[in-house]
Amino acid sequence: MAEQGDQTFRVKVGPAENPVTLEVHPAAGDLTPWDNESRLRNVKGRHPRLEAPLKVTGHAKYTYDIRLPGMLWAKMVRAPIPAGKIVRIDVAKAERLPGVKAVWRTDAKLVRFAGQGIAAVAAVSQEIAEDAARLVEVEYEATPFVTDLEEAMALTAPLVYGEGQAPAPPNTPRRGNVTGPFGPPTVGGARGGSRGDIEKGFAEADTVHEATYRVRVHTHAVLETHGIVAHWEGDRLTVYTSTQGVFMVRAALAEAFGLPRNKVRVIMEHMGGGFGSKLSASAAGSAFAILACRLAQMTGAPVKLMLDRHEEQLCTGNAPGALMTVRLGAKADGRLTAIHYRAYTEGGIGQSARTGAPAGSMYPQCPNVRLDEYDVFTNAGPTSALRAPGHPQGAFGFECAMDELAYRLGMDPLELRRKNDTHPFRKVYYDVGAKAIGWERRNATPGAALGPKKRGIGMANGNWYVMVREPVAAEVRVHRDGSVELFHGAQDIGTGIRTVLAVIAAEELGLKPADISVHVGDTRFPPGPTSGGSITTNSSGPAARLAAHVARMRIAALAAPLLNAKSEELTFADGKIFVAAEPGRSVSFREAAQKMPGEVIACLADRKRQFETVRQDLAATQFAEVEVDVETGVIRVLKMVGVNNCGTPINLLTAENQMIGAQIQGASWALFEHRTLDRNVGTMVNPNLEAYKILGPADMFEAIPIFTEGANAGNNTSATGMAEPVFVPTLAAIANAVYNATGVRLRQLPMTPDRVLASLAEASPGASR
């Protein structure tokens, strides 16, 4: 919304193939946004991440690597049963073990999932802590449980929550373990939702497709488990923790311990993966961080509590499974007339992410849409955010259904998308991606290829949103020797935000990214966003640019007298400051800095308000080529082409890496990953990394990341997020390629060899292949 003092700029933005001139109104003091015509020296380049030398030599210190003098090791005890009453917890033996310094036990009376925290110990070594945890005796009275989504939906199923206890929005209808339907999703802007009249839409349709799709629960399987090192000095608490939000953790710990925030410091230098599971102070299914701080308080010593792999797979969150029924109506020419999306999501004891947004908002011109979404509780670890929560699942159901509709209509699946899509960026992706994958090579008749190894090509769309955290700030310090530091309280979760901020500051100051020392991940720095929702680059970057710009103005004022020029006549590039009209007249950045009156110039800048964008919804498209061995059921992904736009890709090298990673994580979900619960005993069968299989080097395919040109405006860098949208279409793209290869539709993930063989057998019973 326009406010008094806003500026007006006209910028050239949108897809480079079809740009538009957009009038934007940044707040007073903001900078002219970079657009399609900006000529930039560092931005859009390929910059190795600044901390990479530390990471490749083992010198980067993760939370897991922190060792403080006198530090104790903590270990938790977890419920081995999925449901029951806690009758007795006896910690006497654990307390008596030499080396044990403190023991905590829960006051909870009920167990709701196998993995719930029951007790914790702190001891002088990791091994003694593990021994002590084994000595804690717990007596349970087991009660009936349900771990299976379909079984939990039955009215006769054991109730995971009693009356009034289930986590759900107020006034949500509930029937047994099922809550919902929920209202349309609104967070994050244009998420679409129910509209029009689907009965009318289906009546108008020439063709209707309906099918049910199933995605299983996936765990984050982050390599660095959740963990914390807590250290009290008097009433001051310092913690090192593997988190996606240091300020969020500080707020939670300050509240838990009744401390003012200025007594709590949170540090996160490097993190071994989060993907959404590290968006709370502790974890979705375990208050381990609070416990570690309490044990440190009890013992007066620093305490380190890292979950082990088994715990990590049980209680730190997961992506909900989903049972989705999609009904689509279309005219003979492919125009959608109605979408009915019904989903039951499986978030264990937690509230699931909504999965309906892809169906609700991908093709907004479809006039009749209805989303019915329900949560189903089971006695399993609670879900948490995972890389575009709900969207990969929803896009799997919806975009597989679109593919099926295309074949039913006798249309090219890409043509069906073109017919219904209005997104200006995605229209470009179709051409670029089709060319890169060789779309014309796909099978005109799915499954018609000869021989046991059948190849096929498919594609799918995904969406996400422009989300930002506006109240953040950055500080740039220029020292007398011309060296530069940047301080900002975001954290590097692996995406390379240090380097992104250095690139942006270097652009303003006419330096190289490596000239800027960037400090992140500490609540002593100016506030940064919690890194979730693909918001970090477009929240933090504009603040960094502004802080660097303020520093530039101050250095320009020092340089101007040296060049007999006015500040505003000066340009910064290649480590020099020169008169724009007369590049021969120059002074080095360092010489100018040496004229400062003190030792350091410190420039703090707040991020300004977000302004107009080309699009508020982000689009991504993936193409996949697979080979299916119809004799063994083994699917190999051969190639993936991802096409995406992130406005201004600040650092192409790291942005491409994220897109490749999204393809790989998607292929891993599609082919291998499945949290398996034993329905008879209610425990996880594969709480490890050998049976919870993630894609490895030997499974690798050719991964092609493509960023299309075109700024999106919205902030002074014109960047948007990208890590999540590129993940969303991947599952469906692979499944659609499998159909193109075999002519047999797999509507259930993961597409393991047994499922492939069963589907093939079902499609042609009695046939010998």
Next chain:
Amino acid sequence: MPKRRPKNSGNSLNVSRRAFLKTMGVGAAATGLSVPAPRPAEAAILGPDAVPVALRVNGVAHTLTLEPRVTLLRALRNHLDLTGAKEVCERGACGGCTVLLDGEPICACMMLAVDAVGHEITTVEGLGTPERMSAVQAAFVECDAMQCGFCTPGFVVASTALLNKYPNPSLDEVKAGLAGNLCRWGTYPRIFEAVQKAAGRRG
């Protein structure tokens, strides 16, 4: 000394993880190729109390006092502050703790520290420093062969061992040689690129 079967050694290079899994049917099997050897019958019984353990790590001799049950990985991390190798899966499935034992890659989580006595141990810290990186480390930096970097030390060590044995690996050989290591961010293509770039430089 007991005979050990190191990771990625000998003809194991010819067996990809996928091919191995195929023989297992559905995708659920160990990824690590390291199998602890049976303990010889005449081995002395140590512990449970701490005993002196002499380890040679990155060319430096250390004498630690460790309970015999302490793994090599925990000895390195908790007693020598060499935290490059990571404990990720705790059972030889992910390669995050890969170190070299007499030049052969092993999972340090799968070996007791007392069993490493008499061997030359090299960790990622021993391959180079941020100021003087090895060819493999420098190539990982240039190719951005990492994101969060938690698996990176394991991949750097495994890649170094691979190139020591196969100086000019094909892409398929790189994939097979690194098949015991996992990355959750999905940086494999960049890692393959880095290994081949380093191979070219090491000549």
